[in-house]
Amino acid sequence: MSILEIKNLNLGFNIDEKFYPVLKNINFNLKCGKIHAIVGESGSGKTISCMSILKLLPDNTKITSGQILYKNVNLLELNEKAIRNFRGREIALIPQDPMTSLNPLYTIFDQLYEVVLLHYKISKKEAKELIVSTLKKVNISNPEQRLNNYPHQLSGGMKQRIIIACALLGKAKIIIADEPTTALDVTIQAQIMHLLLKLKNENNVSIILITHDLALVSQYSDEISVMYNGQIVEHANTGEIFYSPKHPYTKALIESVPSYTNNRKIEPIYGNVPSIYDEINGCPFHLRCKYMFAPCKTINPNLKKVDNHIVRCHLYSNLDY
Ligand SMILES: Nc1ncnc2c1ncn2[C@@H]1O[C@H](COP(=O)(O)OP(=O)(O)OP(=O)(O)O)[C@@H](O)[C@H]1O
Ligand SMILES: [Mg+2]
Numbered sequence: 001m002s003i004l005e006i007k008n009l010n011l012g013f014n015i016d017e018k019f020y021p022v023l024k025n026i027n028f029n030l031k032c033g034k035i036h037a038i039v040g041e042s043g044s045g046k047t048i049s050c051m052s053i054l055k056l057l058p059d060n061t062k063i064t065s066g067q068i069l070y071k072n073v074n075l076l077e078l079n080e081k082a083i084r085n086f087r088g089r090e091i092a093l094i095p096q097d098p099m100t101s102l103n104p105l106y107t108i109f110d111q112l113y114e115v116v117l118l119h120y121k122i123s124k125k126e127a128k129e130l131i132v133s134t135l136k137k138v139n140i141s142n143p144e145q146r147l148n149n150y151p152h153q154l155s156g157g158m159k160q161r162i163i164i165a166c167a168l169l170g171k172a173k174i175i176i177a178d179e180p181t182t183a184l185d186v187t188i189q190a191q192i193m194h195l196l197l198k199l200k201n202e203n204n205v206s207i208i209l210i211t212h213d214l215a216l217v218s219q220y221s222d223e224i225s226v227m228y229n230g231q232i233v234e235h236a237n238t239g240e241i242f243y244s245p246k247h248p249y250t251k252a253l254i255e256s257v258p259s260y261t262n263n264r265k266i267e268p269i270y271g272n273v274p275s276i277y278d279e280i281n282g283c284p285f286h287l288r289c290k291y292m293f294a295p296c297k298t299i300n301p302n303l304k305k306v307d308n309h310i311v312r313c314h315l316y317s318n319l320d321y
Contacts, residue, residue: 001031001032002029002030002031002032003030003031003032003070003173003174003206004028004029004030004053004068004069004070004091004174004206005028005029005030005067005068005069005070006026006027006028006029006049006052006053006066006067006068006069007027007066007067007068007069008025008026008027008065008066008067009023009025009026009027009028009049009052009063009065009066009067009068010023010024010025010026010063010064010065010066011023011048011052011057011061011062011063011064011066012061012062012064012276013058013060013061013062013276014060014062015060019062020276020277021230021276022045022048022230022276023045023048023049023052023230023231024230024231025231026045026049026066026230026231026232027232027303028049028225028232028235030174030206030208031206031222031223032204032206033200033204033205033206034200034206034207034222034223035196035197035200035206035207035208035209035220035221035222035223036206036207036208036209036221036222036223036224036225037208037209037210037211037217037220037221037223037224037225037238038050038208038209038210038211038224038225038227039210039211039212039214039217039224039225039226039227039253040212040226040227040228040253040273041212041228041253041269041273042212042273043273043275044227044228044229044230044273045227045229045230045231046178046210046227047096047178047210049227050093050176050178050208050210052068052076053068053070053075053091053176053208054075054083054086054087054091054093054176055075055076055078055080055083056087056093063076070086070090070091070174071090088115088166088167088170088172089118089119089170089171089172090172090173090174091172091173091174091175091176092163092166092167092170092172092174092175092176093175093176093178094160094163094164094167094175094176094177094178094180095163095178096178096179096182098151098156098159098160098162098163099151099159101163101166102151102159102162102163103151104150104151104152105150106150107147107148107149107150108135108146108147108148108149108150108151108154108162109128109131109147109148111162111166112131112134112135112162112165112166112169113127113131115166115169115170116130116131116169118170119169119170119171128147130169131143131147131165131169132144132147134165134168134169135147135161135162135165137165137168138161138162138164138165138168138195139161139191139195140158140161140162140165146158155188156184156188157184157188157191157192160180160181160184160192161192161195164192164195164196164199167199167205168199168203172205173205173206174205174206174207174208175196175199175205175206175207175208176207176208176210177196177207177208177209177210178210179210179211179212180192180193180196180209180211181193181211181213181216182211182212182213189216193216193219193220196209196220197220209221214253214254214257215257217238218238218242221238222237222238223235223236223237223238224236224237224238224241226241226247226249226250226253228249228273228284228285229273229274229280229284229285230276231284231312232303232310232312233247233249233250233285233311233312233313234246234247234249234250234309234310234311234312234313235309235310236308236309236310237308240307240308240309241254241309242254244307244309246306246307246309246311246313246315246316247285247311247312247313248285248289248290248291248313248315249269249285249288249289252267252269252288252290253269255267256268256269269288270288271287271288280300281297281298282295282296282297282298282299282300283296283299283300283301283312283313283314284300291315293314295314295317296314299314300312301313301314301317302317304316304317
């Protein structure tokens, strides 16, 4: 069963009175209690896709079509006041930079107490006990001492854990984790991922995991959507993606990671992701694609169902050229 559905989302930015498309026909389904990863190179639109769920978008954003359905509500139609009832409560965000969601002027206790006040009718003493026990759950050592710390006194991994504690206290149903571990060393990365996995397994939280790190998604995610230039170019279960990638971009991403090449040569993907300012004809990946043929230069392929994958590539079109 889906808990969140993005349907045909199209949006772009107005820059100097011109409209630049950024997300093109995004369809995305988050199943209840599952981890759905979004992967893709820098600039492919991962963060903007997730920010659109909570309507935390730049002022110059124009949504041209689409729906984001959560509990039969189209989040895109909510005004600022109404969407605030969902942010951090129903749907929590662990952002790329944890400082953007922690207030540098408040102690850890103050930040967490604010969440408790919204959700529980308990005394301040009980709130403190609840906060301390939640900090223990997210593996913060000496939680009593940490309560009086300000965010800048904590390490990156600790800040991420405080944000996860906020989500736990707020009883979030969905966590959007935007590169939650990029700035952390590998051992702390693993701890944060285990914590997210625990939330999924014990609290039935559904998670959108955004990352560049294919090793991470292979280990933790249930499904994967691969993004390129503001489009989802492939979607399938994690096992399917790694066992039998269909889109040349997905294949290239996997071939660029040492551990998946089975001692074959690592092949970097040449060239860059196009920017929103580039006008592209045909498939946006065609200039970098090993399998490019004539139609790729002129026609952007539609999504096709291939085995258990959804793929946007002419290799799988039944068109007669
Ligand atoms: N406020 C903005 N104004 C103009 N362009 C923007 C703005 N924010 C993002 N973009 C552009 O939108 C595109 C998608 O950006 P987004 O941040 O979603 O990428 P991303 O996939 O999250 O990348 P990364 O992996 O680097 O975080 C990029 O081309 C980016 O340059
Ligand atoms: Mg991003």
